[in-house]
Amino acid sequence: NAGVMQNPRHLVRRRGQEARLRCSPMKGHSHVYWYRQLPEEGLKFMVYLQKENIIDESGMPKERFSAEFPKEGPSILRIQQVVRGDSAAYFCASSLLDVLNTGELFFGEGSRLTVL
Amino acid sequence: SQQGEEDPQALSIQEGENATMNCSYKTSINNLQWYRQNSGRGLVHLILIRSNEREKHSGRLRVTLDTSKKSSSLLITASRAADTASYFCATGPDGGATNKLIFGTGTLLAVQP
Numbered sequence: 001n002a003g004v005m006q007n008p009r010h011l012v013r014r015r016g017q018e019a020r021l022r023c024s025p026m027k028g029h030s031h032v033y034w035y036r037q038l039p040e041e042g043l044k045f046m047v048y049l050q051k052e053n054i055i056d057e058s059g060m061p062k063e064r065f066s067a068e069f070p071k072e073g074p075s076i077l078r079i080q081q082v083v084r085g086d087s088a089a090y091f092c093a094s095s096l097l098d099v100l101n102t103g104e105l106f107f108g109e110g111s112r113l114t115v116l
Numbered sequence: 117s118q119q120g121e122e123d124p125q126a127l128s129i130q131e132g133e134n135a136t137m138n139c140s141y142k143t144s145i146n147n148l149q150w151y152r153q154n155s156g157r158g159l160v161h162l163i164l165i166r167s168n169e170r171e172k173h174s175g176r177l178r179v180t181l182d183t184s185k186k187s188s189s190l191l192i193t194a195s196r197a198a199d200t201a202s203y204f205c206a207t208g209p210d211g212g213a214t215n216k217l218i219f220g221t222g223t224l225l226a227v228q229p
Contacts, residue, residue, distance in 0.1 A: 033216060043219040048216050055215060091159070093159075104149065105206075105217060107151075107160070108158050
């Protein structure tokens with residue numbers, strides 16, 4: 001049973017380009033979370049999705065950022081017109097139960113975005 | 117502001133010693149979880165303690181929770197060099213609008229061989 005798969009592991013973009021990060025949750029998991037981590041800092045919540053629904057996007061900037069988790073295929077975090085401040089590690093996590101029902105999160109290895 | 121804040125920010129000990137990390141949080145919680153992160157890797161779940169529990173053990177790990185003080189501690193006994201990592205606490209909601217884990221700032225543990 002494969003774990004949470006994220007790709008790409010490393011991504012380099014120039015200012016103004018788009019970054020697209022993918023996450024395949026663990027088999028059977030329908031809850032997906034995206035977090036951002038800056039160097040030497042903790043994880044900041046961005047968005048929580050279930051299949052075809054955004055449940056909580058309170059941590060995601062209103063502009064340039066979007067996320068989806070379609071019925072088929074991976075969850076996608078999309079950053080348009082990237083700026084240097086977007087450089088960070090983006091982690092995806094999935095869970096079998098939602099956090100309210102004490103769901104443990106399983107994390108991917110992260111996608112490290114560098115904006116030149 | 118951070119829901120969880122770990123203390124100390126960094127800790128350096130010798131192999132065989134015990135390591136204690138503390139976490140404080142601000143709001144009511146349903147559960148509190150501890151995660152470990154090796155450098156450049158994703159987080160790995162260590163242990164979960166519910167709000168109605170006071171102490172929990174898992175191997176060399178011991179977690180306590182004091183909801184009156186809104187604090188938790190993680191104790192790693194007989195530490196090994198392989199325990200070198202960052203450790204994060206994360207709090208789960210109390211049934212309100214939030215439905216996500218909020219992570220603290222982390223404690224960087226270095227175990228010297």
